[in-house]
Amino acid sequence: MTQEYRIEHDTMGEVKVPVDALYRAQTQRAVENFPISGKTLEREHIAALAQVKKAAARANLELGVLDEDRSLAIQAAADEVIAGKYDAHFPIDVFQTGSGTSSNMNTNEVLASLASKALESKGIDVHPNDHVNASQSSNDVFPTSVHVAVTNALVNELVPAFEYLATAFEEKAAEFVDVVKSGRTHLMDATPVTLGQEFGGYAASIRYAIERVNASLPRVAEVPQGGTAVGTGINTPTGFSARVVELLAEQTGLPITEARNHFEAQANRTGLVEASGQLRTIAYDYVKINNDLRWMGSGPNTGLGEIAIPDLQPGSSIMPGKVNPVICEASIQAMHQIIGNDTTIALASTNGQFELNVGIPVMAANLLESIRLMANISRVMADKMVKGIEANTERARFLAEASPSIVTPLNKVIGYEAAAKIAKYSVKNKMTVKEATIALGFVENGSITEADLDKALDVTTMIGEYK
CATH class of the missing domain: 1.10.275.10 (Fumarase/aspartase (N-terminal domain))
Structure with a gap:
């Protein structure tokens, strides 16, 4: 046609x-x-x-x-x-x-x-x-529109999505409060924690994300409308700036405020840079959380296998029965995009000369995409993964008790060097810490009784006061 x-x-x-x-x-x-x-x-x-x-x-x-x-x-x-x-x-x-x-x-x-x-x-x-x-210019209208759009997306899309995911993690933290597992530092065996403690940490990361977004809002929601061409307000009637911003806030229900300095507000887009930087910081937390989850769910037979992540789709075109942690992988990829978008936004913010930044459209597109990606992936993580995670309690407990680091409570009884000797002996001879302690004669020579040894090596007593 x-x-x-x-x-x-x-x-x-x-x-x-x-x-x-x-x-x-x-x-x-x-x-x-x-x-x-x-x-x-x-x-x-x-x-x-x-x-x-x-x-x-x-x-x-x-x-x-x-x-x-x-x-x-x-x-x-x-x-x-x-x-x-x-x-x-x-x-x-x-x-x-x-x-x-x-x-x-x-x-x-x-x-x-x-x-x-x-x-x-x-x-x-x-x-x-x-x-x-x-009474307007592109130079005040367009950046104002970006800040309005970003403020709306942060307030009405991203923060509620964070709340949703944080709640999902908190519910799992409560469910897993008594599931003891091995802690790990440097990817090596460490003293026990509970799965609930770990999930509580993930929930806290998302709660901090809400704080980070809210902390940036006062600058993001500050708009240059009324400055017209160069910030002077040429061709506007008296009172226009204050009134149009007031009406804009009324229409949108957003905490929109007039720029405290119209020259700064048109020359710089650092409020957007700040918001993007917060998203970049949050993205690093998301990568860490998703990596933890897929490590803990690795297996089913040759990995850690401490949790079972919901099966969503076949994971291989050649290996029958294989299922992969696809939500973790999608989440990490989305976070990489957000981190990349932040680089673009930061570079575009340097494209301000004298009275105007001229990198605004790409800043808007990238920041709004980042917010959309993070909001969507937060809900997908909650609905398709976190809510369905199950603890492999026996496997987690077995690995906790197999960790040579559970020797740590013996430091107070027989000293650090003797405890280190026991840990190394247990690993070398493929035996439990209790067996190594007895084999090395610490019970026989009276350094510790077997009853006290059992009490000291009870992994449920090692999880600390922070539930």
């Missing part, structure tokens, strides 16, 4: 635009100029741009910049975009002008088309720049 076009114009001349497109000339130029990745703005980012436009239209009405008809039509159009009705009309590649001007104009054009159509019977036209973009 042949694509039909209409002719649109902008300050550079005429442009052929698909006949059914809501966008106009400037968007079409960007589509043609940036055929790079095929990756467009995240859905949440499109919605955030529309939220900014809606708040601006409301403020402009109150402050006498827009008439009621145009303001209400723009607001209604923005609501439709926020709802996801017109995502297909935002075709511009992520790799575009670094200020996001192309996507700001894309939003202006779509809203102008929708609003103009709504006012057609009244003979009122809505212009993308003069009306939808009134």
Whole structure:
């Protein structure tokens, strides 16, 4: 089917635009100029741009910049975009002008088309720049939209996902409170712990993740809206900045605040860097947790086999019956992507010169992807793995009692060097610590009684006070 076009114009001349497109000339130029990745703005980012436009239209009405008809039509159009009705009309590649001007104009054009159509019977036209973009610049709108989208994703997607996963780990910690297993340091046998203690540690890591995200929110939620071109607020009516930010917070229910310094807020994107850095830090914890789980679940016959991870799918195209810890592997790969995204975000943050950073679209795309990946994998881990983990209690207890490090309580009775002799003897001669202690004559020479030896080597007494 042949694509039909209409002719649109902008300050550079005429442009052929698909006949059914809501966008106009400037968007079409960007589509043609940036055929790079095929990756467009995240859905949440499109919605955030529309939220900014809606708040601006409301403020402009109150402050006498827009008439009621145009303001209400723009607001209604923005609501439709926020709802996801017109995502297909935002075709511009992520790799575009670094200020996001192309996507700001894309939003202006779509809203102008929708609003103009709504006012057609009244003979009122809505212009993308003069009306939808009134009192605004791409240089304050686009970064504001990124911060709104990221704040929303952190508050309404990521933190609840962390809560969900932390709760799953806490429930397992309670279930495994009495399952004694070997501790390990340097991947070598260490004194006993409980599986509950380990899972409690994982839960704590996720709880700390919530703290880390919440700690970054005040900077992430601080927006430059109202600074317009360079932070001075040129072409805005008095009181616009404060009012549009207030309305934006009201519309979204998010803790959005006005930039304390508009020049810093447009020149730098360090709030996004901070949030990404928190995700990178959290990702390292996720890699560690997933590696622990797949080590403990390794086997079934030749690995540690202390836990059974739910079987989800066949693990080999050639080895019948093989099942792999696929959620652990998917999680680790997602974390590697998040760590890589953070590098891109950090590098893009250095692309600020004088009054503006010009690496914003790629920062937005990568950070929103990282949040989405981490939120999704948290729920997948909880539902498809953590909730279904079972303890192999007998195997765990056997390995705990087989560890030569359970000799440690004897330090207080016979001294460190004698205890070390027992540990080495037990490993060399493939016997238990108790057998080695007796074989080396410590019971016979009265250094310790057999009853006291049994008490000292009871692994259930070695798990400490921190349950």
